[in-house]
Amino acid sequence: DTGVSQNPRHKITKRGQNVTFRCDPISEHNRLYWYRQTLGQGPEFLTYFQNEAQLEKSRLLSDRFSAERPKGSFSTLEIQRTEQGDSAMYLCASTGTGTNYGYTFGSGTRLTVV
Amino acid sequence: GEDVEQSLFLSVREGDSSVINCTYTDSSSTYLYWYKQEPGAGLQLLTYIFSNMDMKQDQRLTVLLNKKDKHLSLRIADTQTGDSAIYFCAEMNPGGYQKVTFGIGTKLQVIP
Numbered sequence: 508d509t510g511v512s513q514n515p516r517h518k519i520t521k522r523g524q525n526v527t528f529r530c531d532p533i534s535e536h537n538r539l540y541w542y543r544q545t546l547g548q549g550p551e552f553l554t555y556f557q558n559e560a561q562l563e564k565s566r567l568l569s570d571r572f573s574a575e576r577p578k579g580s581f582s583t584l585e586i587q588r589t590e591q592g593d594s595a596m597y598l599c600a601s602t603g604t605g606t607n608y609g610y611t612f613g614s615g616t617r618l619t620v621v
Numbered sequence: 622g623e624d625v626e627q628s629l630f631l632s633v634r635e636g637d638s639s640v641i642n643c644t645y646t647d648s649s650s651t652y653l654y655w656y657k658q659e660p661g662a663g664l665q666l667l668t669y670i671f672s673n674m675d676m677k678q679d680q681r682l683t684v685l686l687n688k689k690d691k692h693l694s695l696r697i698a699d700t701q702t703g704d705s706a707i708y709f710c711a712e713m714n715p716g717g718y719q720k721v722t723f724g725i726g727t728k729l730q731v732i733p
């Protein structure tokens with residue numbers, strides 16, 4: 508297992524299009540998080556999964572955003588009708604139980620909406 | 622409330638020590654972390670400290686925690702050019718979800 512994998516690394520899309528990102532966490536990690544990072548800011552929490560259950564969503568996650576984690580393995584984050592304000596780095600992280608709960612982050616997907 | 626504050630920028634000469642400071646507001650935080658982010662990359666966990674500790678040392682890294690003042694610091698000894706990056710302070714909020722709140726990040730510039 509080489510860590511948390513995110514695809515694609517970069518995505519350029521036209522305003523109004525839908526985009527979907529994928530995250531493959533470390534296989535034994537049951538907790539998965541999505542964060543968004545804009546330029547010059549720290550990561551902001553979007554949503555959290557424990558196994559396949561989505562247990563918390565930030566108010567940042569408008570109804571245009573949806574996330575899934577079928578079977579408790581990989582996760583997808585979809586943004587519908589993208590807006591320029593959605594341009595950001597989308598980071599996925601995973602962690603296991605019984606640890607210091609430190610996250611292992613993927614390299615992120617950089618979204619540019621034009 | 623959840624809020625983590627850091628200074629934006631620090632410049633040091635190679636070989637000197639760097640000290641990056643952070644304040645947080647949630648006194649019930651259980652774990653506090655330092656993450657490193659290099660350009661175009663995700664965040665890498667550098668070190669962490671549990672809230673019942675006041676110091677932790679890990680090779681060139683020393684973390685100091687002052688719970689009374691809600692102040693966390695990261696000292697990097699013998700700073701190298703490879704240490705140039707953005708350093709994020711973060712706190713784990715208690716509760717069932719181990720959600721972590723990050724600061725804005727401190728950009729460390731190491732001058733050769």
